[in-house]
Amino acid sequence: MATTDALRLFGARVRELRHERGYSQERLAELAGLHRNYVGDVERGVRNAGLLNVLHLANALDVLPAELLRPFSKQVMKRLPSVSDRPSRRDER
């Protein structure tokens, strides 16, 4: 899983919960205090949201932050590129 996939996975989670709530992107943005374009970027996985905005999105979606990150399971995390995937670092682990 490339880091872009990780962002897409997060974005899909935000979108899923937003749809469950019946919110438009604009409404979610309003509730989270973010710009609609920002929410759109997050949902498309082209923006690496900061922790504070992750918390604001969780609040706006009425879920705990941990719940918002639930798609990052053990299986998914195993496929996240880590230091060990970078040359000359694998031996340090």
Next chain:
Amino acid sequence: MATTDALRLFGARVRELRHERGYSQERLAELAGLHRNYVGDVERGVRNAGLLNVLHLANALDVLPAELLRPFSKQVMKRLPSVSDRPSRRDER
């Protein structure tokens, strides 16, 4: 809870897990592929880590991202400043 408190809470969580693992900041930084100063800033709550770095920290600490955000409980989240704390928005909620 101010947003700075939220960052401090996250930082304390990172530090707690790092201590449990017996890692130095330098070691954690190495495992997460981050700069030691960055990890120090995150632990002191002066840096708003991006989602990807939250994932890298979780991996390096061998916990799920959701577990890393566990301190953000319902009680804590209620005290997070939200849009509703900003003037003229409370009535929209």
